[in-house]
Amino acid sequence: MSASLNVIALVSGGKDSFFSILHCIQNGHKIVALGNLHPPLTEPQTEESDGIHEDENDLNSFMYQTVGHTIIPLYEEALGIPLYRQAILGSAIQTGTSYDHADLTSSGAEELVEMKSADGDETESLVPLLQRIKDAHPEANALSTGAILSTYQRTRVESVAIRLGLVPLSFLWQYPILPPGMQISLLQDMQAVGLDARIIKVASGGLDESFLWENVASEKGMRRVERAMKRFSIDGDGAVLGEGGEFETLVVDGPSWLFKKRIVVETEDTRIVREGGGSAWIKISKASLVDKESIENKESSCRVPELLEQRSLEILSALDKNDHSYDLSTSSTPCSGSLESPTWELKSSTANGIEGGNMTHWTIIPESASCSSILDEARSVVESIKARLNQASLKTTNIVSTMIMLRSMEDFTTINKIYGTLFPHPNPASRVTISCGSSMPLNISLIIHLTLHIPSATSSPRKALHVQSRSYWAPANIGPYSQASSLPSSLSSSQTLTIAGQIPLIPHTMLLPTSLPSSSSPFHISTILSLQHLLRIADATSIKWFTSACIYIPTPHPESSSPSPSCSSALSKIAYQAWKHIHTPPSPDSDHDSDAEPRDLWEEKFRYSNTTPLSNEHTTTTYPGHEILQSDTPTIPPFWTAEVDSLPRGSEVEWHAHVGVCDGPIDVCFLLSLLLPRFLVKNVETHEHRGNSLTTSSTRHTVLTFPSDVIPSPDDLKDDYSNRGLINLVYVDTSLVDVNKLLSAGWEGKGVIPCKSLWDGEGRRLSTVIVFWGDAR
8 A cells, every 4th residue: 555645635515536535545545634615705703603704695606615615614513524615716717628727826835825816716716725734744745536437626636736736636537438438437436335415506408407316326216316317418427426516515414434424404494595497505504412312323434446446357357367387498588678779879960850740750869969868868959959949930838748768767857847837837748758778879768759749820738637646547647748749730630649668567555566466477477457548548539549569678677576477578568459359340140248247236226226227327448449440351550679778667568559540520521521441540561561551541650560571661760751650669679779870870770679579469579660640641
């Protein structure tokens, strides 16, 4: 388990913030304080008012739940945890999903801490509240929020938390898609621990006033809401959870390991306020606390979603059944790049780097003459990037993705802080980081490759998936990078995305899976878990197909006890089997139900309140989208394995999917011409190399793979606008390829990734893999 955190829990009174508190405790963290923002009060609070103000209006805030806020003071005694409150100032100035506090003032965050004006963004009201709590509880180092599907809420809380040095926790993030994959499971889990969450406001055509004060975490309440929402919602939109503002709740009780007392509201102390348009809420004039019975017949802990979802478990089972434990002693193919890499030199490119179209790729290295340490190299590279951006009239926000190569992974912390200065605004570029050790060029310890978007008058804004909170969903971004970053197209409304490298961190602990209770090989679990992260990001960003992918594996340390098999060739075969399994379309004759797990009737009857499940609708995954392929022939995106020196956190695998293609909107012109290819995959094979060329309406992506006994020609290492695209990345086995010879033949080292060894999915040694990526012309 990860180190225990001291958490400030934001509470609105609603079910989600309190259930998040329960998950904080479940994960071994301590709640040191509660924080709440309320509407500006129109009359002073007195002892006689019991914390209840006569004049109460719902602000209908973009950010905060305010209805029922007069009950909030009772939570301090009910939970036995200090409560701090502050009035909401300002309104929703920035209404997009991303939040950039730097745009609010030129003076930076320090001025925002002192903000007392009602003219600012309401998000900044959190800053002085949390600063006051930190002053009273200096041990506080984390912040909990109840965000489930609201990117708007999550990004704003994350912005404030990161600025104040607090670890953001959103344990309910994407909860409906987690095993068992049903939206209603969140309410069922709340019911299992005894949360009493009353509907205090309705604002949907499917919910009338009769739903007010219904316990949504009860069997009756869940069924009523689910039936009502089915008429007005779509699968996965969170309506049954109130994620679209359909209803709001007020928690009056919970398990005794959190609630020491319960809140009682008498009917005569309430009245219904009707706002029009079907919106109505309960105004409470008086409430009280009563002691709870000492013994409760409720769960003593929260259900934690399973680490691996069903799709991942199926792949893991397939790998375990076909365990590739090869007899390496009889193999004629060397297992790893054990040969010493010859020395080679790389010089700064003189190319301008703006080739036209909507993208470009740069390779930046430090100016060796001015660098005596890794810190100097990091500063040199970042300054070079800024200078080239300025020369090209581009901004750091135009950087879509980066790939960082280090000589030693021990230098990562040093360069990360310098690198982070490139991205002062939200949604930084996606990033892949590896260490190449002695394969790096002479006297260089840092190389950064960049892909940049060249905006035009018709291109849409760049988007990103940037989740910085810990959750059960996927690892949080704990550095200056996004999980996914889009490359907008000026030619069509479709998007392509780049994905950050994925290592097998357990999302809610951010630790590697070192001691999971499983009979599976540790490499199998690491491969599947990191692949699951990749696929969840794909599903969250509507990616339907990846152009190609590779895994990075570290060279085994001489003293390490690497799990069998330790051969790079064998590990490549294992990972490829997982990749192949994902992309193999289901057989039309297959009967999935015949292999399904039998229903646990006891679980259905007793765990979920003596009835059959509320819903059989499971949240479905979307990747891969075979329907966007023109060919009926089964196709698997190119795959290979690159052996390098080491990976972040000491991981034994890192997935790198190069470009994700979304099923974007189809315009009228496209609909009228069905003969135009929406998506084309063409395989080409010669006696020298294998190639895979992928083309969409806006993107061309080509991969050339060279066997171990074939070296690329100078023509193979040139940009090819009309056929292959621009050189993006060049994976080179430096123990097989004379890199100096390639450089002397005219290649400037653009996109170079020096590797210990390279392998295809069948376990065959490769000398080089060249990745081209450009816009379709």
